[in-house]
Amino acid sequence: MRLYADRTPEEMRASPRLANTAGHWPNTRSRERELGIAHWDDAIRPIRELNVTVTGDLSARFTAPLELGPMAVDYRITMPRILEDFIERGGDVAYGTITAEQLEELSERHDLVVVSSGRGTMTELFPKIEERSPYQRPQRVLQVSVVDGVVGNAEALNYELVPGVGEVVLFPFHAADGENHTTLYMSAVADGPLPALLNADVAGSDGREALDRVFRTIVQEHFPASSALFDWDAFATVGPEYDIAGALTPTVRRPYAQLGNGRWVLALGDVHTVCDPLLGQGANSASASAFIVGDAVVEDHLAFDELWCRRVADRMWQRSGAAVVFTNELLRVPPAPAVVTLLAAGSVSQDVADYVASFFDVPNTAWNALASPERAEAAVQEVGGEQVLQGVRQALAGMAAA
Amino acid sequence: MRLYADRTPEEMRASPRLANTAGHWPNTRSRERELGIAHWDDAIRPIRELNVTVTGDLSARFTAPLELGPMAVDYRITMPRILEDFIERGGDVAYGTITAEQLEELSERHDLVVVSSGRGTMTELFPKIEERSPYQRPQRVLQVSVVDGVVGNAEALNYELVPGVGEVVLFPFHAADGENHTTLYMSAVADGPLPALLNADVAGSDGREALDRVFRTIVQEHFPASSALFDWDAFATVGPEYDIAGALTPTVRRPYAQLGNGRWVLALGDVHTVCDPLLGQGANSASASAFIVGDAVVEDHLAFDELWCRRVADRMWQRSGAAVVFTNELLRVPPAPAVVTLLAAGSVSQDVADYVASFFDVPNTAWNALASPERAEAAVQEVGGEQVLQGVRQALAGMAAA
Numbered sequence: 001m002r003l004y005a006d007r008t009p010e011e012m013r014a015s016p017r018l019a020n021t022a023g024h025w026p027n028t029r030s031r032e033r034e035l036g037i038a039h040w041d042d043a044i045r046p047i048r049e050l051n052v053t054v055t056g057d058l059s060a061r062f063t064a065p066l067e068l069g070p071m072a073v074d075y076r077i078t079m080p081r082i083l084e085d086f087i088e089r090g091g092d093v094a095y096g097t098i099t100a101e102q103l104e105e106l107s108e109r110h111d112l113v114v115v116s117s118g119r120g121t122m123t124e125l126f127p128k129i130e131e132r133s134p135y136q137r138p139q140r141v142l143q144v145s146v147v148d149g150v151v152g153n154a155e156a157l158n159y160e161l162v163p164g165v166g167e168v169v170l171f172p173f174h175a176a177d178g179e180n181h182t183t184l185y186m187s188a189v190a191d192g193p194l195p196a197l198l199n200a201d202v203a204g205s206d207g208r209e210a211l212d213r214v215f216r217t218i219v220q221e222h223f224p225a226s227s228a229l230f231d232w233d234a235f236a237t238v239g240p241e242y243d244i245a246g247a248l249t250p251t252v253r254r255p256y257a258q259l260g261n262g263r264w265v266l267a268l269g270d271v272h273t274v275c276d277p278l279l280g281q282g283a284n285s286a287s288a289s290a291f292i293v294g295d296a297v298v299e300d301h302l303a304f305d306e307l308w309c310r311r312v313a314d315r316m317w318q319r320s321g322a323a324v325v326f327t328n329e330l331l332r333v334p335p336a337p338a339v340v341t342l343l344a345a346g347s348v349s350q351d352v353a354d355y356v357a358s359f360f361d362v363p364n365t366a367w368n369a370l371a372s373p374e375r376a377e378a379a380v381q382e383v384g385g386e387q388v389l390q391g392v393r394q395a396l397a398g399m400a401a402a
Numbered sequence: 403m404r405l406y407a408d409r410t411p412e413e414m415r416a417s418p419r420l421a422n423t424a425g426h427w428p429n430t431r432s433r434e435r436e437l438g439i440a441h442w443d444d445a446i447r448p449i450r451e452l453n454v455t456v457t458g459d460l461s462a463r464f465t466a467p468l469e470l471g472p473m474a475v476d477y478r479i480t481m482p483r484i485l486e487d488f489i490e491r492g493g494d495v496a497y498g499t500i501t502a503e504q505l506e507e508l509s510e511r512h513d514l515v516v517v518s519s520g521r522g523t524m525t526e527l528f529p530k531i532e533e534r535s536p537y538q539r540p541q542r543v544l545q546v547s548v549v550d551g552v553v554g555n556a557e558a559l560n561y562e563l564v565p566g567v568g569e570v571v572l573f574p575f576h577a578a579d580g581e582n583h584t585t586l587y588m589s590a591v592a593d594g595p596l597p598a599l600l601n602a603d604v605a606g607s608d609g610r611e612a613l614d615r616v617f618r619t620i621v622q623e624h625f626p627a628s629s630a631l632f633d634w635d636a637f638a639t640v641g642p643e644y645d646i647a648g649a650l651t652p653t654v655r656r657p658y659a660q661l662g663n664g665r666w667v668l669a670l671g672d673v674h675t676v677c678d679p680l681l682g683q684g685a686n687s688a689s690a691s692a693f694i695v696g697d698a699v700v701e702d703h704l705a706f707d708e709l710w711c712r713r714v715a716d717r718m719w720q721r722s723g724a725a726v727v728f729t730n731e732l733l734r735v736p737p738a739p740a741v742v743t744l745l746a747a748g749s750v751s752q753d754v755a756d757y758v759a760s761f762f763d764v765p766n767t768a769w770n771a772l773a774s775p776e777r778a779e780a781a782v783q784e785v786g787g788e789q790v791l792q793g794v795r796q797a798l799a800g801m802a803a804a
Contacts, residue, residue: 301784302776302777303774303776303777318716369704372705372707374705374707375705375707378704378705379704
């Protein structure tokens with residue numbers, strides 16, 4: 001097995017760019033333990049609960065304990081180490097950028113080529129699936145930085161949702177400097193009031209004041225529950241190497257393609273599905289998909305042909321589709337009725353709150369519950385009971401009438 | 403749970419019609435043990451090996467021991483008993499014929515309606531999937547009877563294939579009379595020489611001589627390996643209640659449909675996929691599919707909507723598609739190159755013979771190996787080794803040149 005990597009471990013460590021602040025949820029962490037690459041379980045501050053607050057007309061708030069929470073460690077720590085693990089165990093690595101043009105040559109050198117780099121020229125090889133890609137442009141504009149000064153709920157994953165405005169997410173992050181900080185994840189509804197206040201230009205720049213002011217102003221103005229978790233006197237972004245700004249269009253592609261030489265290549269991860277990072281589903285989905293691909297290779301390696309690719313694609317979609325639907329439903333403005341029902345029910349039923357918290361690690365549960373308003377109501381009824389469902393119905397009917 | 407059955411257990415027992423002679427393979431038998439309905443394990447004569455003979459230009463012959471073979475018991479014994487098991491355990495049964503018109507009413511009375519009756523007016527509800535249905539008419543004409551007089555390989559499943567002519571299959575059958583007989587399964591290539599010699603009219607009739615003569619003439623004339631297993635002086639068909647004649651068009655349907663009232667119904671078994679019975683895949687595929695449906699209900703019962711049906715359909719196809727492809731490839735005239743390769747290799751490699759024998763119980767292995775000539779060669783190479791593959795290639799090239 002040969003890994004084609006665009007950077008060496010040392011180059012990864014030296015990167016001035018924060019790749020993401022993805023949390024790896026327990027099922028992903030379990031896969032990492034299985035692979036013997038879970039090196040950071042003791043280094044990180046555990047995330048012990050999920051807090052969800054909905055601010056605005058629909059006011060909802062709940063807390064769900066997490067048995068084993070997600071773990072967010074700077075990829076400049078994890079990725080080079082995992083690459084070194086691979087090499088130590090006899091894995092072969094070729095460094096350098098691979099372009100779509102080189103794929104034919106690679107496909108003739110190897111039995112199977114899996115494209116798992118979401119950036120670059122290779123994405124276009126895989127056709128977009130329109131019916132699984134409901135959005136034609138980004139739904140959120142992101143301004144994300146690693147910060148200090150969050151003192152409340154410091155061992156929690158804190159979501160604040162303000163319908164029509166955006167989301168702020170605060171959670172522990174183990175950064176490349178070796179310290180435990182907090183991710184301040186600001187997610188602005190693309191058509192809402194916030195994008196005009198964000199400033200992608202100051203992300204990664206040395207002058208920190210402008211960026212700090214953006215966060216301070218918006219959080220204090222629009223996200224009261226989040227604002228209450230800060231000691232604003234102690235608030236500061238960590239530095240220019242800990243900023244992200246940007247926006248993604250959620251996209252699902254067919255994860256296989258035929259090359260000019262007739263051979264087939266498989267796509268994995270972001271090349272297959274681009275999820276808005278709001279719910280941190282992308283990395284977990286890619287990890288699960290990688291295991292699906294591995295299992296498929298073990299099960300059938302007679303030929304890596306269209307049949308094989310299509311079968312793997314179907315199986316990957318069963319998992320990655322859940323991440324896509326979960327995320328896309330949460331992006332909807334105004335909020336999807338199924339989302340409203342479940343958040344409202346979570347506020348009055350701890351069982352429903354726990355159920356919603358389970359979505360992150362097992363997004364198939366979210367897919368089941370969010371696929372229609374009827375399903376969301378059935379979920380509330382099953383998990384919370386008839387009384388909770390009736391209460392939520394009445395409350396929402398009252399809101400609609402008001 | 404309510405079962406809508408067209409006949410009572412007593413009516414089933416009294417049926418003058420042989421339903422089929424399906425063998426239940428170990429995975430099906432294991433499901434039956436799990437359900438506590440495996441009542442016949444001790445009554446039957448075990449099937450200890452698979453014998454395959456190809457007669458004609460491509461001459462091939464191999465024997466593979468079967469650890470636990472298939473079990474073929476008259477459905478007039480098994481089905482009424484299983485229905486009684488269901489009732490004893492508290493299952494509710496409504497007797498009578500159900501038509502497509504009644505489905506709407508049933509769909510409103512129940513959370514989920516599963517249509518598992520392949521006959522009648524309901525099949526048309528489920529649209530045929532053309533790309534999975536390569537044949538527009540029957541590929542084989544069948545004349546099948548329960549017989550006595552087979553003395554060779556009596557504890558084996560004996561296949562004789564004569565390319566362009568048809569197949570004869572002989573295997574132990576535990577019949578409604580409580581005795582162990584043999585199934586004489588005669589399968590005539592629809593465009594070959596045999597259909598003109600068959601006689602559907604005499605199946606089920608009291609005059610047995612004409613039918614006995616059909617079998618005797620055709621087996622002795624066209625199927626020498628099978629003929630050698632008979633004591634022709636002792637040969638006789640068991641009686642008019644043990645005959646089948648007919649022909650099926652292999653068809654795959656989308657196993658779900660929306661009713662006029664907006665609700666969805668699921669199809670299972672023959673309504674979903676009609677397999678030619680040549681390889682005995684239909685009953686095993688239906689059993690596996692029933693478990694897939696059961697698992698899907700446990701996993702997600704928030705709504706039995708299009709999403710649910712589509713997901714179940716995808717999963718059922720992963721199993722039933724294997725039965726379909728396995729069977730359809732074996733029906734091809736002239737034989738599919740992948741089939742030729744594997745049968746030829748089975749003749750020279752016991753490992754390949756065992757591998758081919760495994761197809762019956764795990765048809766996904768067959769799907770993998772038969773999906774293309776390249777896959778069949780890769781399978782021979784992996785299972786039998788490079789030398790076997792080269793030998794087979796040379797032998798087949800020699801045949802092609804001759």
